[in-house]
Each structure stands twice: as C-alpha cells, then as structure tokens.
Amino acid sequence: MRLTLLTGSVSGTADMVADAAETRLTDAGLAIARLSGANVEEFLASAPEAILVVTATTGMGEVPDDLLPLQLELNDRFPLLTGIPFGVIALGDSSYDDTFCQGGRDMRNLLLELHARETLPMLELDASETVNQDEDAIPWVVEFVAALGR
Numbered sequence: 001m002r003l004t005l006l007t008g009s010v011s012g013t014a015d016m017v018a019d020a021a022e023t024r025l026t027d028a029g030l031a032i033a034r035l036s037g038a039n040v041e042e043f044l045a046s047a048p049e050a051i052l053v054v055t056a057t058t059g060m061g062e063v064p065d066d067l068l069p070l071q072l073e074l075n076d077r078f079p080l081l082t083g084i085p086f087g088v089i090a091l092g093d094s095s096y097d098d099t100f101c102q103g104g105r106d107m108r109n110l111l112l113e114l115h116a117r118e119t120l121p122m123l124e125l126d127a128s129e130t131v132n133q134d135e136d137a138i139p140w141v142v143e144f145v146a147a148l149g150r
C-alpha cells in the first residue's frame with residue numbers, strides 16, 4: 001500500500017513526529033512518499049492509497065509554509081480523493097485557545113471535503129503538555145496502521 005505522508009513544520013517538531021511515524025509505517029510494509037513543500041501535481045503523482053498528515057500550527061492558526069501552498073491548491077483545484085483512508089496528527093499549543101491545532105483541523109476538514117475517509121480520530125499533541133511529541137504519537141500510529149488493515 002502506498003501512503004503519502006504530508007508534513008508541515010516550522011521548528012522541526014512535526015518533522016520529528018513524522019520521522020517516528022514513517023519508521024512504524026515502513027516497518028508495517030507501507031511504501032511511503034513523504035512530501036514537504038509539495039504542489040498538487042506532486043501530491044497527485046504520489047498516487048496515494050492512504051494519507052497521513054503531520055502538521056504544526058503557526059501564525060494566526062495556519063499550517064506552516066511547507067504545507068500551505070498544497071492546502072491552498074487542494075482548496076482551489078478540489079481533486080476528489082474519494083474513499084482514500086487518512087489520518088491527521090496535529091501539533092499545537094493549548095495556550096493558543098481559539099486556534100489550538102487549527103492547522104491540523106483545517107487539513108482534516110479539507111480532506112473530508114475531498115471525500116477522503118478518516119480512519120482514526122485526529123491526534124492532538126499539545127506543546128503545553130509534552131515535549132516528547134514523537135514518542136507520544138506512537139500508540140496512535142500503531143492504531144492507524146491497524147485501521148489501514150496492515
């Protein structure tokens with residue numbers, strides 16, 4: 001199964017979480033296409049059979065710059081991803097009340113609008129609660145792998 005891993009990170013925490021997830025997913029036999037700063041053509045060319053988004057939130061509640069162009073293009077071009085299983089790991093900080101994990105929420109909503117199928121409720125990793133986001137993500141990733149039937 002081909003899985004496209006989309007990352008959005010400013011200072012590297014989401015990238016670390018994506019590293020940990022990628023190891024587990026590869027161990028489970030998935031073929032990973034990891035994209036950062038991709039455009040919609042590159043995303044579609046990866047021909048995803050499953051999608052994992054790992055993204056921080058920045059600015060006023062946006063996804064980081066390495067994910068933003070793809071988010072905007074997906075919104076514009078609206079390529080349907082009907083039935084493709086996906087999951088989102090959202091990194092944020094609950095001290096940003098109103099926009100806590102907003103980047104991940106927006107990506108989740110976008111994928112649902114494109115008719116992708118959420119296989120596991122979104123994981124929220126709160127920087128006010130943990131500094132081990134990569135370790136904390138592992139149980140969720142294990143469940144995600146199982147939900148993909150691997």
Ligand SMILES: Cc1cc2nc3c(=O)[nH]c(=O)nc-3n(C[C@H](O)[C@H](O)[C@H](O)COP(=O)(O)O)c2cc1C
Nearest residue numbers: 009010011012013014056057092093096099100101
């Ligand atoms: C300038 C700035 C703005 C942020 N804005 C938000 C926000 O609106 N909502 C939120 O939940 N977290 C926000 N965060 C927290 C980050 O999303 C969180 O610390 C995350 O773990 C950082 O991941 P990264 O190292 O991959 O960039 C912000 C952090 C910074 C530095």
